[in-house]
Amino acid sequence: MxxxxxxxxxxxxxxxxxxxxxxxxxxxxxxxxxxxxxxxHTRARDALAAERRRMPWMAVDKTYAFDGPGGKVSLLDLFQGRRQLIVYRAFFEPGVFGWPDHACRGCSMVADQVAHVSHLNARDTTLVFASRAPQADIARLKKRMGWTMPWVTITDSFDADFGVDEWHGTNVFYHDGDRVFRTYFIKSRGDEQMGGTWNYLDITPLGRQEVWEDSPQGYPRTPTYKWWNWHDSYVEGAAPDKRWVEVSTAGEKAFRGESKGTTT
Structure with missing residues (x-):
């Protein structure tokens, strides 16, 4: 036919x-x-993420400064008290097509795809966008486009040092006390898939932090599904909602023959 x-x-x-x-x-x-x-393909993607979690780390010994809505901030400040930091280099500055009304079209598409950051925050992860535009222009752009993610101004060699001075890219960092480490970097077509909570977590050193993942010994792991919440209902340190635990457990049991309790 x-x-x-x-x-x-x-x-x-x-x-x-x-x-x-x-x-x-x-x-x-x-x-x-x-x-x-x-x-x-899903199993291969999970295995690749597991390998990514075992990549060596690079110490960040240089001091970097950014302009934020409240003034000067350091790279460590960008973590906002969380262990993991994802920094997307967005092109919004003089010389970029669209300035001053718009950021780069591609970077704007990435921004449009970013899921509510509260879900990342619940996994001890902060997402930040960084550009060379002044904060006043960034605030104006965010308001116009309806973007709410944190967005800072690069003031030094951060972009050149981390491979994002001429092209967009996503860097991942982890901090242990005052020490900051670069753990991953992705750009080009690998970078264009960013935006969803799971894709972001899969490039972090701690991953999704769920029990089914293949992670090194001692890494945080919590029961699958149980930590999920409405984006306006996360409370730091709170136990998972009892009713949601019951609902998700029942769902897992119903489909265990096919999925065996994983997220595939």
Whole structure:
């Protein structure tokens, strides 16, 4: 059976060679066949994240200063008391196409995709955007575009030192007391997938911090699903909601034959 797309178009463009239209039974068989590969892809992605958590760290010995809404802040300040920090270098500054009304189109698409940062915060992780535009311009842009993530101004060689002076990129840091370490860096097409909570957590040294993950000994792990909450309801140090624990546990049991309690 052919579709209308195969029968030609009226806009002068070549006809699309679309897949065949099949019965519900054949469609489900094709879905199950593809699902095998999709499951393998998920397992491979999990294994890659596990390997990423075992990457060596690089000590950050140089002092960096940024301008924030409240004045000067250091790289350590950007963590906001959390152990992990993700810094996305967004291009919004004189010389970038769109200035002063807009940031780079690509960086703006990334900003549009950022999930509510409270979910990252609940996993001891802070997300920050960094540009060379003054804070007044950043505040104006955030208000216009409806963005709420923290956004600081680069004032020194941070961008050049961490590979983001000429192109966008995402750096990941971890701190232990006053010591800061660079743990990961991703750019180009790898960077364009950022925005979702899980993708961000998967590039951090601690990962999603759930029991099913393959993480080094001693890393924080909590039961899957149980820490999830509405973005306006996280309370630091609070135990998971009892009713949600019951609901999620029932859901896990119902599907354990297929998923075995993982997030796949």
């Amino acid at each position: 052919t579709t209308s797309a195969e029968n030609g178009r009226n806009d002068g463009q070549p006809a699309m060679h679309t897949p065949p239209v099949v019965s519900p039974q054949d469609w489900e068989a094709a879905r199950q066949q593809l699902l095998v590969k999709e499951k393998a």
